[in-house]
Amino acid sequence: xxxxxxxxxxxxxxxxxxxxxxxxxxxxxxxxxxxxxxxxxxxxxxxxxxxxxxxxxxxxxxxxxxxxxxxxxxxxxxxxxxxxxxxxxxxxxxxxxxxxxxxxxxxxxxxxxxxxxxxxxxxxxxxxxxxxxxxxxxxxxxxxxxxxxxxxxxxxxxxxxxxxxxxxxxxxxxxxxxxxxxxxxxxxxxxxxxxxxxxxxxxxxxxxxxxxxxxxxxxxxxxxxxxxxxxxxxxxxxxxxxxxxxxxxxxxxxxxxxxxxxxxxxxxxxxxxxxxxxxxxxxxxxxxxxxxxxxxxxxxxxxxxxxxxxxxxxxxxxxxxxxxxxxxxxxxxxxxxxxxxxxxxxxxxxxxxxxx
Amino acid sequence: xxxxxxxxxxxxxxxxxxxxxxxxxxxxxxxxxxxxxxxxxxxxxxxxxxxxxxxxxxxxxxxxxxxxxxxxxxxxxxxxxxxxxxxxxxxxxxxxxxxxxxxxxxxxxxxxxxxxxxxxxxxxxxxxxxxxxxxxxxxxxxxxxxxxxxxxxxxxxxxxxxxxxxxxxxxxxxxxxxxxxxxxxxxxxxxxxxxxxxxxxxxxxxxxxxxxxxxxxxxxxxxxxxxxxxxxxxxxxxxxxxxxxxxxxxxxxxxxxxxxxxxxxxxxxxxxxxxxxxxxxxxxxxxxxxxxxxxxxxxxxxxxxxxxxxxxxxxxxxxxxxxxxxxxxxxxxxxxxxxxxxxxxxxxxxxxxxxx
Ligand SMILES: Cc1ncc(COP(=O)(O)O)c(C=O)c1O
Ligand SMILES: Cc1ncc(COP(=O)(O)O)c(C=O)c1O
Numbered sequence: 001x002x003x004x005x006x007x008x009x010x011x012x013x014x015x016x017x018x019x020x021x022x023x024x025x026x027x028x029x030x031x032x033x034x035x036x037x038x039x040x041x042x043x044x045x046x047x048x049x050x051x052x053x054x055x056x057x058x059x060x061x062x063x064x065x066x067x068x069x070x071x072x073x074x075x076x077x078x079x080x081x082x083x084x085x086x087x088x089x090x091x092x093x094x095x096x097x098x099x100x101x102x103x104x105x106x107x108x109x110x111x112x113x114x115x116x117x118x119x120x121x122x123x124x125x126x127x128x129x130x131x132x133x134x135x136x137x138x139x140x141x142x143x144x145x146x147x148x149x150x151x152x153x154x155x156x157x158x159x160x161x162x163x164x165x166x167x168x169x170x171x172x173x174x175x176x177x178x179x180x181x182x183x184x185x186x187x188x189x190x191x192x193x194x195x196x197x198x199x200x201x202x203x204x205x206x207x208x209x210x211x212x213x214x215x216x217x218x219x220x221x222x223x224x225x226x227x228x229x230x231x232x233x234x235x236x237x238x239x240x241x242x243x244x245x246x247x248x249x250x251x252x253x254x255x256x257x258x259x260x261x262x263x264x265x266x267x268x269x270x271x272x273x274x275x276x277x278x279x280x281x282x283x284x285x286x287x288x289x290x291x292x293x294x295x296x297x298x299x300x301x302x303x304x305x306x307x308x309x310x311x312x313x314x315x316x317x318x319x320x321x322x323x324x325x326x327x328x329x330x331x332x333x334x335x336x337x338x339x340x341x342x343x344x345x346x347x348x349x350x351x352x353x354x355x356x
Numbered sequence: 357x358x359x360x361x362x363x364x365x366x367x368x369x370x371x372x373x374x375x376x377x378x379x380x381x382x383x384x385x386x387x388x389x390x391x392x393x394x395x396x397x398x399x400x401x402x403x404x405x406x407x408x409x410x411x412x413x414x415x416x417x418x419x420x421x422x423x424x425x426x427x428x429x430x431x432x433x434x435x436x437x438x439x440x441x442x443x444x445x446x447x448x449x450x451x452x453x454x455x456x457x458x459x460x461x462x463x464x465x466x467x468x469x470x471x472x473x474x475x476x477x478x479x480x481x482x483x484x485x486x487x488x489x490x491x492x493x494x495x496x497x498x499x500x501x502x503x504x505x506x507x508x509x510x511x512x513x514x515x516x517x518x519x520x521x522x523x524x525x526x527x528x529x530x531x532x533x534x535x536x537x538x539x540x541x542x543x544x545x546x547x548x549x550x551x552x553x554x555x556x557x558x559x560x561x562x563x564x565x566x567x568x569x570x571x572x573x574x575x576x577x578x579x580x581x582x583x584x585x586x587x588x589x590x591x592x593x594x595x596x597x598x599x600x601x602x603x604x605x606x607x608x609x610x611x612x613x614x615x616x617x618x619x620x621x622x623x624x625x626x627x628x629x630x631x632x633x634x635x636x637x638x639x640x641x642x643x644x645x646x647x648x649x650x651x652x653x654x655x656x657x658x659x660x661x662x663x664x665x666x667x668x669x670x671x672x673x674x675x676x677x678x679x680x681x682x683x684x685x686x687x688x689x690x691x692x693x694x695x696x697x698x699x700x701x702x703x704x705x706x707x708x709x710x711x712x
Contacts, residue, residue, distance in 0.1 A: 029509050030509045031506070031509075058417075058418055059413045059415055060413060060414055061413050062389075062411070062414055063523075067555070069558035069559050070426045070554070070555030070560075071562070072423055072424070074424055106563065107562035142508055146423050147559075150387070152523065153384075154558050154561075154591060154592050155562065156566065163418055184547050186548050188545055189546075189548060191540050192541075192548075192581065193556075198426070198556060198560070199423070199424055199426030200560065201426070202425035202510050203428070203549075204462070204554070204556065205510075206427070206462065206463035206511065206512045225545035225546050225548065226582040
């Protein structure tokens with residue numbers, strides 16, 4: 001990794017704030033951005049000094065490689081405020097590590113850790129007012145790297161921009177969602193880039209997801225591309241199944257994004273004495289469990305939605321309703337996570353990262 | 357398809373030309389652009405009036421969806437000049453059809469045909485001086501569409517830009533290349549977006565290609581992602597094998613880009629009475645043919661390189677040199693194509709499209 005000796009960041013403050021124009025009770029996800037952003041450019045073989053500046057449009061050559069060859073990766077994180085006004089991130093070291101795993105797979109230069117952590121901390125501190133206390137409120141943080149070099153040969157760029165933009169958020173996907181198990185389309189191949197948070201992975205899902213929506217299902221649960229027999233993950237969430245009192249989730253492989261929420265839930269399950277198996281989950285097993293009534297819950301896990309209950313799934317034109325359970329694991333994990341994130345409960349694994 | 361009644365294009369000419377600064381004998385692919393570009397924006401559910409304007413940087417919000425979710429597709433075409441100064445495109449209807457196939461798969465709006473063809477014609481006519489006669493010289497044309505809408509929710513954009521930029525070119529990959537047959541990494545999945553000219557497909561290849569280059573191989577021939585037993589295509593070229601006097605190329609499927617050069621070569625082979633089989637090509641068959649001396653040629657086919665001979669391949673740590681042949685099919689097809697493109701020979705299938 002490309003460690004940088006200094007942690008200095010150039011700062012140009014916005015002359016005024018847009019915050020008074022924002023209706024915090026009616027936030028649509030990802031459309032409103034705070035007053036500042038962080039930019040750090042890569043050229044001449046190294047990352048230059050990061051700059052925090054007023055949020056503004058960027059200038060890109062029409063030949064910038066990101067527009068043609070999709071060299072673009074991102075992360076999704078949140079900052080949370082407790083009732084005393086203290087601000088925290090959740091396991092930012094995990095997002096940092098994943099960013100560089102994505103960078104390597106997309107032939108992009110690794111980003112230095114001190115720039116990542118200090119950059120986030122400085123930016124979040126500056127945007128303090130944008131973070132509202134209360135469970136479910138947060139500041140969504142979007143670090144990303146794009147290839148800016150103006151050259152349309154199909155090869156890795158020599159110039160990049162790392163940026164962080166911030167958007168105030170409430171939890172989204174609050175209603176239970178109905179999902180389709182993928183039978184024809186796939187999200188990623190063995191030996192592909194599915195485990196990277198690569199921009200291209202998302203656009204590839206839009207069309208099949210739109211077809212699913214036309215049938216009344218909001219999301220797709222992706223299956224392995226070779227056989228479509230094993231359930232993997234959703235578009236922006238990892239997936240858990242509860243059969244009886246046992247939790248099951250697919251193992252990581254090169255098609256699946258190694259979610260921070262997923263790995264935290266696996267740990268919380270262990271802490272709470274809930275049996276959790278990490279193993280391949282077959283479509284036929286889940287259908288059988290739905291039929292015999294032992295499938296109690298299915299839920300997604302991801303930073304944006306935290307935990308998102310799934311109320312029905314469809315496969316081979318058959319629809320299965322999932323009743324849910326009184327002692328819902330989904331709510332237990334969601335509460336548990338939010339309590340750690342908002343500094344309400346004990347943080348025995350050191351997941352909270354205090355910002356200010 | 358979204359047909360637009362008018363074919364008008366707004367035109368703002370550059371005040372001066374950069375052409376005198378360009379060394380046409382030393383062109384590096386895709387780094388120099390002509391004086392103008394075409395821009396057509398999609399908003400409020402329709403494509404707006406196209407504009408030709410001086411080539412210039414574009415302004416993009418940091419939250420533009422293309423930067424986060426990879427909604428970006430492109431085409432690669434060329435304009436050719438004959439010795440009388442007449443200018444032609446080659447089968448632009450094919451690129452148009454493929455652009456919209458890509459658009460559909462990436463959940464982007466289809467682009468109207470008259471804007472595509474008239475836009476190209478108007479722009480090429482304006483850049484007449486940039487196109488040099490002589491086989492191998494051309495103006496590379498890069499139509500592309502990117503999602504510009506400023507919103508970082510993972511769903512299809514409502515705003516896009518279609519653009520065309522142009523770069524003067526000589527044929528590239530002139531030396532025979534050495535290739536690696538993919539054994540671990542893959543380019544695309546069944547049910548994925550491999551058949552679309554989607555930006556993300558390219559970035560996904562850079563890292564494995566870099567590893568191949570470190571071993572002394574310039575390109576990878578991708579195999580099917582499930583078994584790695586069947587040869588599919590290269591990074592920016594379809595692939596042909598010649599065993600004895602028979603040509604073989606893989607059939608199109610949802611992992612393979614339906615190349616215009618490939619389909620033209622299949623037709624030329626038929627015209628010339630060369631036996632060409634379109635069927636699955638196994639790695640073991642090609643290795644066996646290399647061993648018994650019947651593998652005469654392997655070559656790539658694509659707009660940028662036209663026809664690109666391959667001199668060696670490696671699989672399972674074994675390297676096979678391909679001797680080549682006196683009556684090289686690669687040269688026959690290359691000449692045949694260039695002669696049609698440059699208006700030297702008869703165009704019996706109506707592939708030339710006269711611009712001016
Ligand atoms: C494809 C995919 N799977 C799973 C997740 C969940 O990961 P995390 O819990 O780190 O947010 C995400 C990201 O949000 C994702 O994009
Ligand atoms: C992946 C891929 N395969 C094949 C080709 C060849 O297609 P065409 O002959 O239309 O240029 C290209 C494009 O250049 C490509 O990007």
